[in-house]
Amino acid sequence: MTKRQAQDSVAGFDSATAMVRALAAALRGERFTTLGQPKVAEAPLRLSRWLPEAARTGIYRIAGAAEGAKPEELGELDLAEVAEWLAGHYDGHDRYPGVLIGSSNGAAVHLGAVAGVPWLPNTVLVPVKWPDNDPDRPRAAMEFGRDTATALLHNNPDLALHHMHDGNQDRLMISAMSYFRLKWLELPAAYQRFLSERLAPGAPIVLLDCTLRWPVTKVAERHYFQTGAYGGLEPYEYLRGSPQVERFLAEQGSELTAFDAPEADDTAPEAEWGLSPEFGAAVERWAAEHGHPVHRLAFEDPQDLSGPVADLHREWLTGEGVHTTRLLVESFVLLDPVGAARAGLVPYWTPFPVRRARDRLAEYLRDRPFTELEVLLFPHGVRSAGIAEPEDWLALAERVNFPATDRKTYPADFRALAEYGSAIGRMADRDITLKSSIEAVIEGLGI
Incomplete structure (x- = not known):
């Protein structure tokens, strides 16, 4: 063998x-x-x-x-x-x-x-x-x-x-x-x-x-x-x-x-x-x-870390002169740290596209200035119990976009596994590389 x-x-x-x-x-x-x-x-x-x-x-x-x-x-x-x-x-x-x-x-x-x-x-x-x-x-x-x-x-x-x-x-x-x-x-x-x-x-x-x-x-x-x-x-x-x-x-x-x-x-x-x-x-x-x-x-x-990490990224982007009101809602392994920074997007990670994750995001957005969401939805292929359909995300902000998802074929839209990178790439028009020390991260998270 x-x-x-x-x-x-x-x-x-x-x-x-x-x-x-x-x-x-x-x-x-x-x-x-x-x-x-x-x-x-x-x-x-x-x-x-x-x-x-x-x-x-x-x-x-x-x-x-x-x-x-x-x-x-x-x-x-x-x-x-x-x-x-x-x-x-x-x-x-x-x-x-x-x-x-x-x-x-x-x-x-x-x-x-x-x-x-x-x-x-x-x-x-x-x-x-x-x-x-x-x-x-x-x-x-x-x-x-x-x-x-x-x-x-x-x-x-x-x-x-x-x-x-x-x-x-x-x-x-x-x-x-x-x-x-x-x-x-x-x-x-x-x-x-x-x-x-x-x-x-x-x-x-x-x-x-x-x-x-x-x-x-x-x-x-x-x-x-x-x-x-x-x-x-x-x-x-x-x-x-x-x-x-x-x-x-x-x-x-x-x-x-x-x-x-x-x-x-x-x-x-x-x-x-x-x-x-x-x-x-x-x-x-x-x-x-x-x-x-x-x-x-x-x-x-x-998902507990997602809000604090998003807040830190908003501070870091502001320090780079980017005063953004756009949030990138990531899903499971659909993430792209370098692309998000170059697009001037604040990343907020969700483990899965389920109602639990959608509701946690809604709580986070209540006292935040984000008016536009770019929502990535990981396609696991089945309308599972507890799933958050694309329509469930629409009420979270003034503008909600699904840059990598075909809403008609979700959750069996496996094209999204390739399209999310292209979608972020089309928005990544800035020469931004976010940098901070690990000590500053530790202090920012209060640990």
């Missing part, structure tokens, strides 16, 4: 890998377009708009499943090599004046870009091929994980598996794969080397600590199963059902009225966004031993 390369073991469509690519590009002064994929990836995404919806969603499902590892390959995966690959994105710089480490967060990517510091993630996604996965039956998915994860965990004793199954927002993707999210419990050797060699003496470490927890079923030591995920539904709706879930499943043609979920017997850090407490403690130990101060930036909801 040929051993899989580190970059082939983790999902390119995931928050961690995409955000590492986005920040690494920004530190090189480059824009983040087409999710950091090669230019040739744009053509099929753009041409997909001419296909019927069933064909578009089918291709999306197949493309996602193509990234998955086969179950029999899991015992060969070495996540130490993945850590090396992630840290390797930040080359070409002698010593960094600081570092971000921990939870995935799109708003934090903008902070890293302005402060000129990298980010190292706590969590990565290993997609596992499984053509028999039924989005409505998480109980069966848990048993699949029980049968297939033993060798993976045995060979990677410094990680915990948070097997996530979201039959709502991830419905298309998991129909042919299973999401194995892995969280480091220790500071991987590659991260330690990177910090020792590339971090300036005494430079601050900002620990991104998303404290969001989720009900889980403990399958084995270091192995948790999570039904559902942060987004449009609450945990209890995944586990016990609700009228909203019943309507959604009926619309999808399911024979069930609620997800067939196992009973939860514990809580754990949310699979995608939550920080492993053990990892946070390991970072603090390493920092104390090597003379680096740690500033823990704790927040419960992934």
Whole structure:
């Protein structure tokens, strides 16, 4: 059996890998377009708009499943090599004046870009091929994980598996794969080397600590199963059902009225966004031993940072002579720090295009001077329960534009994955590079 390369073991469509690519590009002064994929990836995404919806969603499902590892390959995966690959994105710089480490967060990517510091993630996604996965039956998915994860965990004793199954927002993707999210419990050797060699003496470490927890079923030591995920539904709706879930499943043609979920017997850090407490403690130990101060930036909801980061960007743009009333509403991995600055847009990141995110943005806008919104909507291909349709965003400002989205084909408008970069590029007519010190960022956030 040929051993899989580190970059082939983790999902390119995931928050961690995409955000590492986005920040690494920004530190090189480059824009983040087409999710950091090669230019040739744009053509099929753009041409997909001419296909019927069933064909578009089918291709999306197949493309996602193509990234998955086969179950029999899991015992060969070495996540130490993945850590090396992630840290390797930040080359070409002698010593960094600081570092971000921990939870995935799109708003934090903008902070890293302005402060000129990298980010190292706590969590990565290993997609596992499984053509028999039924989005409505998480109980069966848990048993699949029980049968297939033993060798993976045995060979990677410094990680915990948070097997996530979201039959709502991830419905298309998991129909042919299973999401194995892995969280480091220790500071991987590659991260330690990177910090020792590339971090300036005494430079601050900002620990991104998303404290969001989720009900889980403990399958084995270091192995948790999570039904559902942060987004449009609450945990209890995944586990016990609700009228909203019943309507959604009926619309999808399911024979069930609620997800067939196992009973939860514990809580754990949310699979995608939550920080492993053990990892946070390991970072603090390493920092104390090597003379680096740690500033823990704790927040419960992934969107909690978006408002403060947007406010800082408005101050920085004002300092560059740009008095803007335009807000760029980013969505999941549709972000572009360099492009947003050049367009004179204040970035406000939302984890997903759901009503929860829309309502949080509405609260933020109540006492802010923004009159025009450029709204990016990540296309996950299904009208999931809790989704915020394009029309739901229109009342938030005097002018609301959807520069990358075809409202008629959303949420199966996969052209947006290529078009968002072009849309921002058309607005990026200023020679602006936002810069601030990591110390000023720390002071501005009050940590």
